[in-house]
Every structure is written in structure tokens, then in C-alpha cells.
Amino acid sequence: MNKTIETLMNHRSIRTFKKESLSEKQIKTIVEAAQMASTSSFIQAYTIIGITDKEKKEQLAKLAGGQDYVAENGHFFLFCADLYRHSLIGEMEEADVISSIESTEKFMVTVIDASLAAQNAVIAAESMGLGICYIGGIRNELEEVNKVIDAPDYVVPLFGLAVGVPEQLSAIKPRMPFTTIYHENSYKHESNVVKKQLEEYDREISSYYEERTNGIRKDKWTEQMAKMLQRKSRMYMKEYIEGKKLNRR
């Protein structure tokens, strides 16, 4: 196992950081590494906002559901899906680009582009000994988050990324079995087989919790997922994204 794969396999989310800001150089390295990710047809459809203003960080922490580590970290990045620049290109090149930009296809492209970039940022940060935590919680109230950063149409904040020197290491949770997540040549969807796979995984997750909590917790993965998915959270999203002129047609 080489150093890079070691870094990948050693990932865990970090939620407590030392009071130590990232240097300008670290920030630049992380952003430049992000930019080197593949991008669909060279479209580069994202923008990264670094939040350094203390008040803004606290606002975002509150909006994300009161997560302290959104305010307290070495640096906080917001990754945004972004086709705003491309809408201006329509004016610059006198081209009708709006139908494309407003399509679900291009919405997918911008979400994928931003995510590939973000994951490169993560790997760069972790390779420097820093820890990270993705903050999906900023999608709780995108209207408000948008006010904080003043993003125009065609721009949607997707997630935050808290980065810093780890204060506490959390544990690595066991992922789904290889044969559940990886299929050969066709999707193995026979529902009884899949359910059996999930039950097997449930036993693994359950004993993982049991061991780590001295028997206090032993929730199954399917239980966790059912609980999470029963909550109808962020159901405003479709309308919000369409209001931002993406995912419309």
C-alpha cells in the first residue's frame, strides 16, 4: 500500500480542530489541487468560497444546525455549483447558452464537477496531516446561506468543508461489503439477495457499535437509514434550485 492509498484508507471525518489557522500557502495548495480534478469538457463549473469572517462563520454554523466545527476550524470552504460565469459567456460570445445551462444534464455536470474538485481538496488536505469534515448541513437553509455569500443566479452552495489540524480522531466506520457495492457486468438487483446483503452488513455495523460503546448502542445500518429517510428533510430543494435557474428543463 503506497502513501497515497494509506491516506485514502485512513480517512475519518474530524469534528474538533486545534485553534490553528491554515496558512495562505496551504489554502492555495488545497484549491489548486482541487482544480486539477477532471472536469467535464473542461467546463470548470464551480466556485470555492473561503470564509474567514468570524461573524459569517458563526452564521453558517447556526444555519448548518449548530455545528461548532463550522465556526471553529483552520479554514472553512464553501463549494458551489456554478454556471454563472458560463451565462456571461453567452453575452461575451453572443451565443444562446441558457437552455443548456438550465438543463438537468448541466446541473448534474456542475454538481459532479464541484464534487470531484472537493474530493481532491480533501485528499490534498489530508496528505498534509490536516483533517476535514464535509458540511451538508449548509443545505438546511440555502436561501440564508446564499445571503451570507451573496451568490448570483446559476450558483448553488452544495456543501461546506471544514479543514484544520485534528484535535480528536474519530473512528473509521466499516463500509458496505465489496460485493454489495461492486457488481460485475450488470446490476444485481434481486430484492431478496440485496436484503440478505443488507442484513449481513447490519450485523457488522451493529457489532461495531456494540464493541465501541460497551453494548449501549447496537443500531443497524438499515435502521439508521430508515430513521434518516423518514424525516422529509430539505424538501424545498427542487423549488430552490429551479429558482436559481438550474435543473429546470
Place this chain on the structure above:
Amino acid sequence: MNKTIETLMNHRSIRTFKKESLSEKQIKTIVEAAQMASTSSFIQAYTIIGITDKEKKEQLAKLAGGQDYVAENGHFFLFCADLYRHSLIGEMEEADVISSIESTEKFMVTVIDASLAAQNAVIAAESMGLGICYIGGIRNELEEVNKVIDAPDYVVPLFGLAVGVPEQLSAIKPRMPFTTIYHENSYKHESNVVKKQLEEYDREISSYYEERTNGIRKDKWTEQMAKMLQRKSRMYMKEYIEGKKLNRR
């Protein structure tokens, strides 16, 4: 610059591979590295299909627009957004999960999840000296791609990933300037400023092509983007995804 960041900064898409298949061990390492990426609320909402069947690879190459390297590579992965398993959890746990699963929010979650995993796969592969190329072209005809892999509702193939031993190295294209892609505290959207930034980037891209083609090509980035976005491609996507019971509400 550490080894990992060197790998990230050295990325270029590879489109010609040596006739050398990935070993089982390499495939497993790549998939397991993918799985270690962050996942929203531990949802793990993706499936990876490895295509080894020669006929299927050729079909996919054709569907992707006749790209040879989809058929000829060391291994071909298809990354799929996947909430099918989660729909079964509804049955297993007697929970109403369908509204959630069909929401735009969860569609974003599954696209982000799959993309983070894919980028980890890419970094793992590249750290082993392999080359990669993302294949967005499989989205040309998802209905047909879906037939090849027989994916159920709630599963959407997002992109392919061709991996193999590089035969030819392509060049690294210069990304957007740091100050264009990275903003501090708020989004800098003043359109005249953005247009000037893009014109500056245009000059960089234009001379990049000019130097590399002895003056034959000198297209600007905005020109490339206008040309690409004018084509209304994959406009069936909204309906297709909704037909797969995602991004519906």
C-alpha cells in the same frame, strides 16, 4: 510538495492504454479506496459496476459516441447514483422512505456521494501509476446504457471511468486562475469584473494552444464553452431521471 499532492497536480486524462488488464487486487484496492470517501450521513448511495464483458464494453463505447478507450483499457467502471437499496430498506424497516428518496435533495446527495467515491478511485489508481479517463459520454443514451447493465429504478449511471496503464500521456491544461475560482467571504459577481477575468484566462488558454500546435489552434476558453453550450445536448435528462424515480419532488 508531498507525493500525494504531486499525484493530484500531475493529473491528465489518459485516452490510450496498454493492453494490460488490471489485476483483481488492483480493482479491489480502487473500489475500497472509493468507499472510504466521505458519504452524507453514512448513506453510501452509489454502486460501481465493473464491465469485463467484451461485447458490453463495445456497446458502451458506441453509446458513448465511439470512444475507443471505453472498450480498450485495463478496466472499465460505471459509477451509478443509487438509492435502490434504500428503497428496499423502506420494506425491511416498514418505513415511508419514498418521499425522501424521490426528492431533489437526495438526488443531489447520491450524485455527490458517487462523485466523491469516484474521485477517490481515481487518486488510488493514479497513485499506482495507472491512468484514467472519466466518460461523461455514457449519458448520451442512458436508456440504452441502462439496458446493458440492467439497473432498476432509483439507479442512474452517472459516468464511466476507464482505467489502465497509460500508453500516451496527454498534456495538462491550465486551469482557471486562482482568484477567479476562489473568492473570500462572498461571491464576486460584478459582471464586468468576471468578464475581464475570463478574457485574461482566454489569453492564457489561447497561447497554450498556439504554442502546442505551432499556431494552428488558438481557441479561447469562452469560445470553447459557447460552442459546447450552444449544442442542446442530453435535454432528455430531466425526464429520464424522473422516470427513474429520482429528482421528482
